[in-house]
Amino acid sequence: MxxxxxxxxxxxxxxxxxxxxxxxxxDLEVLxxxxxxxxxxxxxxxxxxxxxxxxxxxxxxxxxxxxxxxxITINDFGATPGVVSIRLAxxxxxxxxxIIHY
Amino acid sequence: MEIKVHDIxxxxxxxxxxxxxxxxxxxxxxxEAANYGVVRRMATSKDIVPIGLRGKTREQRAGTFIHQxxxxxxxxxxxxxxxxxEHEQQIYYSSLRKIREEFLKxxxxxxxxxxxxxxxxxxxxVTSTNSDIDxxxxxxxxxxxxxxEVNQFIDKLEFRIDAQVEIPQLGAFLLNDYxxxxxxxxxxxxxxxPQLCNVQDERIRLKVNV
Numbered sequence: 001m002x003x004x005x006x007x008x009x010x011x012x013x014x015x016x017x018x019x020x021x022x023x024x025x026x027d028l029e030v031l032x033x034x035x036x037x038x039x040x041x042x043x044x045x046x047x048x049x050x051x052x053x054x055x056x057x058x059x060x061x062x063x064x065x066x067x068x069x070x071x072i073t074i075n076d077f078g079a080t081p082g083v084v085s086i087r088l089a090x091x092x093x094x095x096x097x098x099i100i101h102y
Numbered sequence: 103m104e105i106k107v108h109d110i111x112x113x114x115x116x117x118x119x120x121x122x123x124x125x126x127x128x129x130x131x132x133x134e135a136a137n138y139g140v141v142r143r144m145a146t147s148k149d150i151v152p153i154g155l156r157g158k159t160r161e162q163r164a165g166t167f168i169h170q171x172x173x174x175x176x177x178x179x180x181x182x183x184x185x186x187x188e189h190e191q192q193i194y195y196s197s198l199r200k201i202r203e204e205f206l207k208x209x210x211x212x213x214x215x216x217x218x219x220x221x222x223x224x225x226x227x228v229t230s231t232n233s234d235i236d237x238x239x240x241x242x243x244x245x246x247x248x249x250x251e252v253n254q255f256i257d258k259l260e261f262r263i264d265a266q267v268e269i270p271q272l273g274a275f276l277l278n279d280y281x282x283x284x285x286x287x288x289x290x291x292x293x294x295x296p297q298l299c300n301v302q303d304e305r306i307r308l309k310v311n312v
Binding site for chain 2: 020021025
């Protein structure tokens with residue numbers, strides 16, 4: 001079991017929680033909880049070890065597109081990077097759909 | 103020869119595989135990878151079959167390709183149902199037997215995949231006591247009530263069953279994802295990658311994120 005933690009500065013607050021995805025082969029659960037810390041913290045738990053570099057890239061790409069003060073918890077069951085990106089975007093949509101976009 | 107995702111293909115030796123990159127060292131020496139590969143979901147040119155090799159551990163997976171000509175035998179998940187009773191000693195036996203009985207009543211085509219399917223097809227021991235049981239269910243069209251019923255049945259079994267639903271020409275989704283999120287969005291795995299979809303008027307539609 002790998003546990004990976006990443007942290008990035010953030011400015012926008014969110015008011016909602018999100019829980020998307022499922023427990024199942026090739027999928028993952030994503031939980032987003034609002035925080036007041038002005039950072040995005042991503043905690044990943046995965047049974048598939050050895051993919052730190054891939055996780056880092058996927059998470060960095062997400063954070064570059066979504067600026068939210070939140071704790072993002074990921075329970076991974078061997079999802080591909082494509083599935084991870086879809087689930088993260090889905091969760092972000094839930095928590096940010098009352099933020100005004102410019 | 104029709105070959106589909108999750109089928110297991112047998113080949114004479116690992117030298118028969120077609121690839122432009124080298125295989126990881128574990129794969130070259132692994133008895134599990136020496137003669138068998140599992141068909142992956144990927145669009146390829148004609149006659150080239152994308153397969154995955156597996157080793158002893160969960161991390162040991164390698165994607166490669168095989169030319170159809172080099173395939174000696176195709177073992178489908180559906181064909182493994184006839185061998186369930188040969189695996190009476192295994193921890194997954196009672197669950198597979200119950201699924202077989204129920205799915206026969208529901209007239210469903212299905213088969214074991216993942217580590218259980220690989221083990222049954224190749225006799226290489228790759229399951230462990232904490233392996234879940236992966237199965238594929240093959241349907242032609244979405245039948246919402248049937249899928250909900252199947253999910254309820256699977257949920258009641260003592261073992262964790264990971265059911266994937268395959269629809270020809272379209273792709274596959276996880277049954278529990280579909281049942282929980284058919285309206286809000288579930289992931290359809292296609293040969294061109296995963297897509298977020300939902301169901302409207304009993305049809306699968308792409309859900310485009312704004």
